[in-house]
Structure formats: structure tokens, C-alpha cells
Amino acid sequence: MRFINNQSPDKIAEVIEAGTTQFTAQCYELYELPPLGSLVKTGDIYGIVANATTAGLEPGRKPIARGRDEASEEAVYRSSPQLTKLLRSEFTAVVVGYKDGENLRQYLPPNPARIHAFVYLCPPGEVREFSQTFGFLNILANAALPAPTDELIAAALRRMSPAHEDSRAFLVSAGKELAALLSSQYDQLKSILGRLTS
Amino acid sequence: MNQENRLGIVTEASLDKGVEVRLDIPVSVEDMVVGRYVTIEGQKRRFFGMITDVSLGVTDPRLTVTPPDVADPFIAEVLTGTSTFGTIHVSPQLTIGGDAGSLLEGPQPVKTIPGHFSAVNLASERDMELVFGKEDPQRFNIGNPLDMELKLCLNLEEFVKRSNGIFGKSGTGKTFLTRILLIGMLQKSQAVNLIFDMHNEYGWAGTSESGPPVKALKQLFQSKVAVFTLDEENSRRRGVSTDFVVKIGYDEIEPEDIVLLRQTLNLTEPAVEAVYQLRRRLGKSWLQNSLDIEGTEDTRSLLDELSIHESTFQNLKRGLATIRRLPFIEPHAPVDAVKRILDHLDRGISVVLEFGRYRDITAYVLVANMLARRIYAQYQERTEKAMAEGTAPPNPLVITIEEAHKFLNPEVASQTIFGTIAREMRKYNVSLLVIDQRPSGIDSEVMSQMGTKITCLLDNERDIDSVLAGVSGKSELKSVLARLAPKQQALIFGHAVPMPVAFQPVAYDTKFYASLTSPGRSGVEQVEKDIEELWE
Numbered sequence: 079m080r081f082i083n084n085q086s087p088d089k090i091a092e093v094i095e096a097g098t099t100q101f102t103a104q105c106y107e108l109y110e111l112p113p114l115g116s117l118v119k120t121g122d123i124y125g126i127v128a129n130a131t132t133a134g135l136e137p138g139r140k141p142i143a144r145g146r147d148e149a150s151e152e153a154v155y156r157s158s159p160q161l162t163k164l165l166r167s168e169f170t171a172v173v174v175g176y177k178d179g180e181n182l183r184q185y186l187p188p189n190p191a192r193i194h195a196f197v198y199l200c201p202p203g204e205v206r207e208f209s210q211t212f213g214f215l216n217i218l219a220n221a222a223l224p225a226p227t228d229e230l231i232a233a234a235l236r237r238m239s240p241a242h243e244d245s246r247a248f249l250v251s252a253g254k255e256l257a258a259l260l261s262s263q264y265d266q267l268k269s270i271l272g273r274l275t276s
Numbered sequence: 277m278n279q280e281n282r283l284g285i286v287t288e289a290s291l292d293k294g295v296e297v298r299l300d301i302p303v304s305v306e307d308m309v310v311g312r313y314v315t316i317e318g319q320k321r322r323f324f325g326m327i328t329d330v331s332l333g334v335t336d337p338r339l340t341v342t343p344p345d346v347a348d349p350f351i352a353e354v355l356t357g358t359s360t361f362g363t364i365h366v367s368p369q370l371t372i373g374g375d376a377g378s379l380l381e382g383p384q385p386v387k388t389i390p391g392h393f394s395a396v397n398l399a400s401e402r403d404m405e406l407v408f409g410k411e412d413p414q415r416f417n418i419g420n421p422l423d424m425e426l427k428l429c430l431n432l433e434e435f436v437k438r439s440n441g442i443f444g445k446s447g448t449g450k451t452f453l454t455r456i457l458l459i460g461m462l463q464k465s466q467a468v469n470l471i472f473d474m475h476n477e478y479g480w481a482g483t484s485e486s487g488p489p490v491k492a493l494k495q496l497f498q499s500k501v502a503v504f505t506l507d508e509e510n511s512r513r514r515g516v517s518t519d520f521v522v523k524i525g526y527d528e529i530e531p532e533d534i535v536l537l538r539q540t541l542n543l544t545e546p547a548v549e550a551v552y553q554l555r556r557r558l559g560k561s562w563l564q565n566s567l568d569i570e571g572t573e574d575t576r577s578l579l580d581e582l583s584i585h586e587s588t589f590q591n592l593k594r595g596l597a598t599i600r601r602l603p604f605i606e607p608h609a610p611v612d613a614v615k616r617i618l619d620h621l622d623r624g625i626s627v628v629l630e631f632g633r634y635r636d637i638t639a640y641v642l643v644a645n646m647l648a649r650r651i652y653a654q655y656q657e658r659t660e661k662a663m664a665e666g667t668a669p670p671n672p673l674v675i676t677i678e679e680a681h682k683f684l685n686p687e688v689a690s691q692t693i694f695g696t697i698a699r700e701m702r703k704y705n706v707s708l709l710v711i712d713q714r715p716s717g718i719d720s721e722v723m724s725q726m727g728t729k730i731t732c733l734l735d736n737e738r739d740i741d742s743v744l745a746g747v748s749g750k751s752e753l754k755s756v757l758a759r760l761a762p763k764q765q766a767l768i769f770g771h772a773v774p775m776p777v778a779f780q781p782v783a784y785d786t787k788f789y790a791s792l793t794s795p796g797r798s799g800v801e802q803v804e805k806d807i808e809e810l811w812e
Binding site: 246249250253254256257258261262263264265267268271272274275 | 301335336338339344348350351353354355357358359
């Protein structure tokens with residue numbers, strides 16, 4: 079397995095379930111989830127965070143309410159320090175491309191990610207490089223996701239835009255790409271475009 | 277190809293219906309105007325075409341039902357050129373192959389269409405020059421194509437080979453256009469002109485709706501134009517130096533001239549028949565004699581003999597009296613006007629016949645038809661003689677007539693000389709330049725024989741149809757024609773131009789006058805004159 083170069087930021091999670099189209103990773107810290115739509119990387123595979131959950135370690139055991147006598151939410155965690163170990167935050171990322179040597183490919187990689195591979199949040203430079211082309215929009219539009227596709231596409235573009243010098247121009251060209259992609263689904267296009275500007 | 281001029285790509289095409297072009301994103305649909313020229317770069321050949329329609333398209337019909345919030349500039353910008361886009365409809369006119377042979381051959385009529393997604397560009401000046409040619413000894417600059425800084429040159433040698441028409445509503449600039457064309461003919465072709473100038477606009481100064489009077493032919497081409505007049509007094513009052521005063525003798529009027537005037541003189545059908553009989557019976561001076569006939573016994577017996585009814589004769593007499601009242605009609609003309617006109621034409625001098633105050637249609641139709649008939653007969657004779665003897669034929673003659681529908685309407689076109697000239701065309705080196713505001717009134721057979729048609733704005737459906745009858749891509753040209761500006765814009769199509777083009781005629785001003793003094797012979801003459809003056 080190839081490792082990411084040293085300048086990369088700290089790892090945030092580890093892959094615990096991997097498929098060709100998606101992978102799920104568990105965060106090292108409770109609630110330290112990457113935001114919805116952010117570009118993450120594991121190995122040479124790029125993914126966009128599409129869904130996140132925080133739940134108990136054991137599937138059958140639900141957390142119980144503990145805060146009746148506590149003054150604040152933080153106090154709940156202070157008085158039960160085991161909670162941070164019993165709960166875990168996970169997120170699912172849609173695979174949107176991979177690095178083939180020097181080339182960025184915006185289509186599915188030949189092999190899925192590996193379990194226990196580290197997951198990193200991509201720095202702005204890499205985000206900018208990745209979003210030079212919009213092939214990933216097509217993958218997102220067609221992915222089977224728990225979160226609504228429109229929301230995810232809009233979130234991904236919103237997250238990417240600050241990495242570009244002219245973020246509006248970036249959004250406009252992404253919008254044009256979407257318009258071509260969703261040429262016969264005007265309603266969907268409208269709802270995505272509506273979520274791009276704030 | 278120059279990227280600046282790129283408009284879009286071909287998305288649909290049919291030879292019959294034309295080419296659909298989807299505009300590129302940066303191209304604004306508002307910059308596209310009908311009548312502009314584009315080139316289409318096919319794989320093997322280039323096409324030249326004209327924009328004939330501009331439209332907006334959407335990818336999803338729901339966009340039109342629930343329009344997006346265009347107040348949001350972001351949404352507007354994203355949707356422009358993607359979900360919503362502009363298209364233009366181009367009607368291809370000419371094509372030129374890519375190989376050397378075809379390049380030498382020049383543009384040819386379109387027989388095929390460009391392939392899918394061929395690039396479409398605005399035609400550059402070089403493209404237009406390739407099609408229309410540059411200004412040269414045969415070509416005369418008549419204006420510039422709409423929205424282009426380019427000279428549109430008309431090959432006048434070709435132009436005068438056929439009968440031509442200038443059409444347009446009143447006040448759209450027909451007269452200016454005609455003047456420009458006449459000047460072009462004087463300057464660049466061998467043809468001589470005979471102009472029946474109903475409103476006294478071509479010989480000496482012409483009027484302009486705005487500003488001072490403009491110069492006309494005689495002022496610009498002293499040595500090549502002679503002004504004849506029917507109304508000496510009027511011409512003198514206007515300060516026109518006339519070359520000849522035309523008088524017409526009774527004996528010069530033939531029954532055919534009366535036939536043409538049937539409607540204006542309010543003659544009945546039998547009255548027209550009677551004219552022929554009277555002519556046969558009374559000979560050359562029939563008109564004088566018929567008018568002199570009083571209600572005597574002799575007369576009655578004459579009329580009985582010719583089986584002309586009394587009331588018919590009275591009807592005819594009233595009509596003929598109207599003619600006699602025309603001041604330029606005399607019992608016997610002192611000089612043969614036709615001979616004088618022909619003398620001038622033979623010397624290569626064009627003749628403008630002014631009508632002075634006699635602007636009513638009776639005088640115009642009578643004189644124009646009569647003179648033209650006799651001149652044409654002379655030309656016919658001479659051309660046939662020249663052909664038999666192998667000598668040079670007479671100078672090509674272009675006869676300009678206004679209010680042409682009076683001469684060429686379906687009822688009389690077969691009888692008037694103008695109908696004959698229009699149909700038989702250049703066999704005898706005579707052609708017509710027809711100026712009219714109601715082309716629908718002109719016989720369709722005559723219209724179909726016209727070589728080049730130039731039309732200013734027309735808004736009557738029937739007029740538009742008759743002008744465009746028989747032209748390929750009629751419906752497209754129709755939309756161009758109907759959208760010409762009400763002034764100083766015209767559409768030219770037919771024999772003398774390789775493809776139809778909407779253009780703006782050259783401004784008729786001092787700059788134009790100056791451009792006419794070509795640095796040829798006249799320039800040398802001017803210098804010589806200047807030198808002479810220095811020594812005086």
C-alpha cells in the first residue's frame with residue numbers, strides 16, 4: 079500500500095467498510111466528522127462525504143438519556159467519560175475518482191479501498207486540483223445514497239468553491255455542467271442551483 | 277478560423293428547410309440579426325448563408341412553464357447557453373469546395389448541407405469579397421451589407437443584360453437607389469439609359485426628404501447625360517439646362533397607345549376596337565381626323581360603314597380630347613423626338629426625359645409607351661441588321677420607367693412595348709429598369725423574367741409574394757424583407773448577385789459625388805483645365 083506524503087494533514091478516520099462505489103470510515107474522535115460534501119482521500123481513492131452517523135458501539139444497545147440532573151450537555155460527557163469510548167462517529171463517502179499515477183481520474187477505481195486504510199481530509203490545493211473538471215458530478219447524480227442527491231451535490235460544490243480563487247466563476251461553470259447533465263430534469267437542477275447560492 | 281467570429285455549431289440541417297445553428301455561450305442572441313451573412317465550415321467545403329431567423333430554445337419544456345428566478349444573477353448566468361440557448365436559422369446560399377479546382381471555379385449554388393456540428397462563423401470581409409468581388413471596372417459599389425463595413429459591389433455589365441426591378445413602398449428610398457444604380461451604369465457599363473422621369477428627379481437636382489436638394493445625373497455627368505423635357509417652362513423655372521424640348525404630333529400616336537390608356541381615359545371595349553378601325557380607314561392622321569368629325573351625314577355614313585355605334589364614338593372622342601388637351605401634343609411635331617433621342621443614345625449619351633408639370637398618368641403612359649415603342653423598333657431593326665452584316669450592334673439600352681404597374685399590369689402587359697421588352701429581354705440589346713411601389717400589380721410573367729430585383733421595405737403581403745415569386749428560400753427571404761428598416765435598406769437578389777443580400781445603399785452625399793470623379797480621364801482633363809487657367 080502506498081502512503082500519503084508527509085505534508086498531508088492528520089488522518090481523521092479509518093476505513094471500516096469498503097465497496098467499489100462507497101466506503102465507510104470511523105472517526106478517531108467522537109463527533110470529529112468531516113462536513114457533508116467534503117472531499118476526502120484514502121490511499122489514492124477520492125470520496126465525497128455523503129452521509130454520517132453517530133451511534134453506540136454495539137448495534138443492539140441503544141444509548142440512554144443521562145442528562146436529567148446535569149446543568150449542560152458537556153456535563154453529561156464529563157460525568158460519564160466512558161461515553162466517548164462507547165459511542166462512535168462514522169461517515170460514508172461516495173467514491174468519485176482516484177489518482178492513477180500522476181493523473182486524476184474522475185471515475186470509479188479498479189479496486190475498492192482497503193479496510194483500516196487511513197482517511198484524510200483533502201487540503202484546499204488538492205480540492206482545487208480535483209475540481210478542475212466536473213466528471214464527479216455525474217457519479218454523484220447517479221449514486222444510490224441515503225442523503226438526497228440534490229443536497230449532496232450542492233453541499234459538495236459549496237465546500238469546493240472556497241478553494242478556488244474565483245469561487246463564483248467556479249460555481250457558474252459547475253452549474254452549467256449540471257444544466258447539461260440534468261437537461262431533462264429541470265426541477266432537480268433548479269433545486270440544486272437554489273442551494274448553491276446563499 | 278478566427279475565434280472572435282465564431283457563432284456556434286450546426287445542430288440540424290436540411291437542404292429544403294435550411295440549417296439550425298445553436299449559438300455558443302458567449303454569443304448573445306440579441307447580436308444576431310436577420311440578413312447577416314455567416315460561413316459554415318463543413319468538412320470538405322465551406323457554405324455561405326444568410327441568417328433568416330433567430331429563436332430561443334430550452335432543453336426542458338418545464339423551464340417555460342415555471343421560469344427560473346432570473347432576478348438571481350447566478351441562476352440566470354448558469355442557465356444562459358445551457359438549459360436556455362439561442363438558435364439561428366441559416367439559409368445556405370452558396371458553397372465553395374476545398375480543393376484547388378473548386379476554389380478557381382468560385383462559389384457555386386448550394387446542393388448539399390454541412391455535416392453535424394460544423395462550426396458557424398460570421399462571414400468576414402474576405403469571405404464577402406470572395407462572393408461579391410471587389411470594386412473594379414465592371415463592379416460598382418452600391419452600398420454595404422447590413423452591419424458590415426464592407427463594400428457590396430454589383431457587376432453592372434451583368435446587371436444591364438437583363439430587365440431589372442426596383443421595388444419598395446413609397447418613401448423607402450427607391451429614387452435614391454435608382455439614382456445610384458443609374459450613376460453606376462453611366463460609370464461602369466457600356467449601356468445607355470433612357471429615363472422616363474415622371475417626377476423630375478433624375479436629370480437635374482433631385483429632392484431629398486431631409487436637407488437640401490441633391491445632385492442628379494446631368495450635374496454629375498455633364499458630357500454623358502442629356503435632359504429632354506416635355507415642359508420647357510417648368511424646366512426653365514427650375515433652372516434646368518435642357519437639351520431638347522419634346523413635342524409629339526397627333527400623327528405619332530398609334531392605336532396601341534390608346535389601348536394602354538383604356539382605363540385612364542375610361543374607354544369602353546368597343547371604343548378601343550373603333551380606334552383600330554379608324555386608324556385603318558383614316559390613315560396616319562386618324563386622331564386629328566376623328567376629332568374633327570362632326571355630326572354630319574358623311575360622318576354617320578362613315579360610322580355606319582365601320583359599324584361603330586354613336587355612343588361608342590362619343591366615348592372615344594371624349595377620351596381623345598383628353599389627349600389633345602395635353603400641351604405637348606401638337607398637330608404636327610416640328611422635330612422628330614425619337615430621332616433626337618436615338619441620336620443621343622448612339623453617341624453614348626443617356627437621355628432623361630422630364631415630364632415637368634405633366635405628371636398625370638395619362639401623359640406619362642402615353643409618352644413613355646409611344647417613344648419606347650418606336651425606339652425599340654429602331655433597335656430591333658438595327659440589331660438585326662448588325663447581326664446580318666456582322667457589324668457592331670447599337671449600344672445596350674436600359675429604359676427606366678416609374679409606376680411600372682401601369683404599363684405592365686396583367687391586362688395590358690401583353691399589349692405594351694414594355695411587356696415585350698421585359699419578355700424578349702436582351703435579344704435586341706434593350707432592357708428595362710422598372711421602378712414600382714405595387715409589384716403585385718405587375719404581370720407575373722413579366723416579373724418572372726426580371727433578372728435582378730432590388731427591393732426596399734414592402735409590407736403588403738401580395739407585394740412581397742410577387743417580388744419573391746420563384747426565388748428559392750422564399751419564406752426565409754420574406755422574413756428578411758419584412759424586417760428591413762423603413763428607409764435606406766434594401767434586399768437585392770437575382771441574376772447580378774451570387775446570393776441575396778440585404779444592404780444599405782451608399783449615402784448620396786458630397787462624399788459620394790467626389791468618389792465619382794475617378795482618377796481616370798476626367799481627372800486628367802481637370803488637370804489640363806487647371807493648367808490652362810493658370811496661363812490665362
